[in-house]
Amino acid sequence: MCQYKSDTPAQACRRLVGASGAEILYHVLQGEGVEILFGYPGAAVLPIFDVLDRASAWHAQVISRRGPKDQIMTKKTKSNGGSCPESCIGMSGAQVFHEMLLAEKVDLMFGFPGGAVLPIFDVLYESPIQFVLTRHEQGAAHMADGYARSTGKVGVVIATSGPGATNLVTGLATANMDSVPMVAFTGQVRSNLIGNDAFQEADMTGITRPITKHNFMVKRVEDLGRTVREAFHIARTGRPGPVLVDIAVDSTVNKLTQEASLEPDLPGYKPRHAGHIRQIKMAAQAINAAQRPVLYVGGGVVIAGATDALRALVEKGRIPVTTTLLGLGAVDETDPLALQMLGMHGSATANFAVQECDCLVAVGARFDDRVTGTVETFAPKAKIVHIDIDPTSIAKNVDVDIPVVGDARNILEQMLEFIEQVDRTEWLNRIAEWKAKYPLRYETDGNIRPQEVIEQLGKMTDHNAIVATGVGQHQMWAAQFYGWRQPRQIVTSGGLGTMGYGCPAAIGAQFGNPGKTVIDIDGDGSFSMTMVEVITAVQYNQPVKFVVLDNGYLGMVRQWQEMFYGRRYSAVTHPCPDFATVARGFGSHAITVKQRSELSDAIAEMLKHEGPVVLDVKVEPEENVYPMVAAGKSLHEMDLGKLA
Numbered sequence: 001m002c003q004y005k006s007d008t009p010a011q012a013c014r015r016l017v018g019a020s021g022a023e024i025l026y027h028v029l030q031g032e033g034v035e036i037l038f039g040y041p042g043a044a045v046l047p048i049f050d051v052l053d054r055a056s057a058w059h060a061q062v063i064s065r066r067g068p069k070d071q072i073m074t075k076k077t078k079s080n081g082g083s084c085p086e087s088c089i090g091m092s093g094a095q096v097f098h099e100m101l102l103a104e105k106v107d108l109m110f111g112f113p114g115g116a117v118l119p120i121f122d123v124l125y126e127s128p129i130q131f132v133l134t135r136h137e138q139g140a141a142h143m144a145d146g147y148a149r150s151t152g153k154v155g156v157v158i159a160t161s162g163p164g165a166t167n168l169v170t171g172l173a174t175a176n177m178d179s180v181p182m183v184a185f186t187g188q189v190r191s192n193l194i195g196n197d198a199f200q201e202a203d204m205t206g207i208t209r210p211i212t213k214h215n216f217m218v219k220r221v222e223d224l225g226r227t228v229r230e231a232f233h234i235a236r237t238g239r240p241g242p243v244l245v246d247i248a249v250d251s252t253v254n255k256l257t258q259e260a261s262l263e264p265d266l267p268g269y270k271p272r273h274a275g276h277i278r279q280i281k282m283a284a285q286a287i288n289a290a291q292r293p294v295l296y297v298g299g300g301v302v303i304a305g306a307t308d309a310l311r312a313l314v315e316k317g318r319i320p321v322t323t324t325l326l327g328l329g330a331v332d333e334t335d336p337l338a339l340q341m342l343g344m345h346g347s348a349t350a351n352f353a354v355q356e357c358d359c360l361v362a363v364g365a366r367f368d369d370r371v372t373g374t375v376e377t378f379a380p381k382a383k384i385v386h387i388d389i390d391p392t393s394i395a396k397n398v399d400v401d402i403p404v405v406g407d408a409r410n411i412l413e414q415m416l417e418f419i420e421q422v423d424r425t426e427w428l429n430r431i432a433e434w435k436a437k438y439p440l441r442y443e444t445d446g447n448i449r450p451q452e453v454i455e456q457l458g459k460m461t462d463h464n465a466i467v468a469t470g471v472g473q474h475q476m477w478a479a480q481f482y483g484w485r486q487p488r489q490i491v492t493s494g495g496l497g498t499m500g501y502g503c504p505a506a507i508g509a510q511f512g513n514p515g516k517t518v519i520d521i522d523g524d525g526s527f528s529m530t531m532v533e534v535i536t537a538v539q540y541n542q543p544v545k546f547v548v549l550d551n552g553y554l555g556m557v558r559q560w561q562e563m564f565y566g567r568r569y570s571a572v573t574h575p576c577p578d579f580a581t582v583a584r585g586f587g588s589h590a591i592t593v594k595q596r597s598e599l600s601d602a603i604a605e606m607l608k609h610e611g612p613v614v615l616d617v618k619v620e621p622e623e624n625v626y627p628m629v630a631a632g633k634s635l636h637e638m639d640l641g642k643l644a
């Protein structure tokens with residue numbers, strides 16, 4: 001490393017020839033006198049962390065997040081009904097807003113109060129809508145998201161202006177990447193102050209434009225009702241997604257003095273529902289003509305409620321089927337035609353099958369880079385059919401031979417009629433051979449293996465629980481080893497890969513599925529980010545089971561550093577508190593497991609317990625996820641690790 005300050009610009013330029021971008025960045029920061037850097041690692045910054053590791057004078061510090069503690073809000077019951085608009089005349093904007101929520105059949109919302117939403121919270125005081133007060137707005141957004149993914153309904157979240165609103169950003173981006181129907185309401189400063197840097201002002205429509213399906217700002221009470229209706233309509237139709245409505249506080253205080261239209265006014269918004277019959281027939285013909293077809297199924301199939309149609313297609317055509325992370329549960333993994341997940345940490349069988357197939361039928365999937373590996377060599381022998389409701393998704397990452405735009409359920413149901421039964425014994429035998437040769441497996445000696453915890457959880461819940469996850473190795477092991485049976489069972493951040501998602505998302509899923517077993521399979525790093533929401537689970541007596549696969553590392557980053565950075569573990573050792581003690585402090589039941597012999601009893605105790613439980617399982621610290629397709633490799637070049 002060189003000293004920047006003593007260099008002339010010309011010297012600095014010469015010296016930096018041959019340096020990596022990360023080294024140049026380091027050099028410049030050092031020259032600027034930066035002595036301490038706060039942050040958190042991840043794949044996109046690994047080269048920078050590698051340079052930091054070499055620079056001993058620097059510290060990369062991990063900041064965990066906590067939300068403020070607040071008083072408990074209790075549920076009240078009094079309904080005004082859901083009628084508008086004549087009956088709304090004379091009402092305040094907040095009351096109109098409330099009427100619209102009732103009309104949209106909202107019975108639950110998550111959030112956190114503040115000055116700019118006080119008129120709305122005043123109305124909620126007497127509302128039949130259950131309001132869930134979280135400990136942090138990010139938690140509220142993920143709860144609304146977990147509720148939406150597990151139920152198919154729109155999740156609703158509310159936050160105040162400024163910091164409350166900006167705390168929703170990660171939750172909105174998470175939902176946007178995974179097409180989750182959500183409506184977020186944020187308070188905004190008074191309309192005459194907007195743009196003045198008023199107290200707690202943040203430009204939320206500007207900030208969230210790239211991370212929402214759509215957003216609105218409401219400045220007049222007359223526009224409020226219609227806008228709420230439009231927001232719900234956009235969130236739940238077409239390719240679903242989060243919609244943000246930023247509401248100037250005066251529009252909730254002012255009274256409606258005249259009738260205001262509630263008719264959605266969205267002339268440019270016409271999501272396509274039915275697929276084109278000619279394209280559907282062409283797709284069916286391509287499948288019928290194929291010797292080695294594979295279905296590649298994404299979250300869109302689950303969202304569209306197309307699982308039954310998909311399963312019928314698989315059955316009738318005897319077509320092997322692989323799913324993405326978000327598509328897990330669209331097929332029952334006990335079906336011999338199910339190949340499990342594909343992609344970077346997909347099963348060897350799924351990855352080989354995709355590379356060898358002569359017809360790949362993508363349904364509600366978007367050829368994400370974690371799925372395709374090197375895109376130029378993805379499914380190289382295949383004719384590609386792509387069925388998706390979002391035309392902008394089609395041919396975005398790969399060239400497509402037969403595009404079909406429309407709702408997956410509608411299209412698959414129509415396609416079924418044209419599918420013929422073709423003898424593909426050779427192909428199915430080949431797949432059976434791969435399955436026998438490369439099953440997902442792990443070692444069972446020494447420390448508890450994270451995979452065996454997940455397998456046990458699968459067995460002991462009859463593969464029937466709703467499972468949320470954080471992001472990291474544990475997420476991939478959950479995908480590989482739980483044993484998925486039904487749609488809407490997995491609640492996980494696929495597109496954005498948001499650590500800290502699991503704990504609040506599981507709570508949201510539990511609110512939406514009372515009586516069901518909901519488990520958060522989490523990593524110690526991910527759980528540390530949002531575990532404060534366990535208090536919310538305790539407060540509302542939501543019996544979520546939080547299972548922390550505690551390897552003491554930011555495991556997935558450690559794995560990359562082991563494999564690609566010569567075991568230089570930079571900023572991944574992650575000393576955690578005693579999770580059980582903290583959980584008890586939060587009012588939750590808690591168990592710690594260190595020995596394999598204690599594991600099944602502990603899981604049984606956890607599942608039997610009626611309230612929330614934190615189960616901290618100390619697992620092998622340096623276990624790796626396999627298979628693994630390294631960056632720049634093709635699917636068939638996966639590293640099978642111990643599976644080989």
Ligand SMILES: Cc1ncc(C[n+]2csc(CCOP(=O)(O)OP(=O)(O)O)c2C)c(N)n1
Pocket residue numbers: 040041042043470471472473474475497498499500522523524525526527549551553554555556557
């Ligand atoms: C909010 C956020 N910050 C950083 C990352 C980058 N990242 C991906 S996985 C990972 C480590 C996860 O550690 P942990 O939750 O303990 O799970 P493990 O991999 O050990 O199972 C990190 C830091 C991320 N995905 N999300």
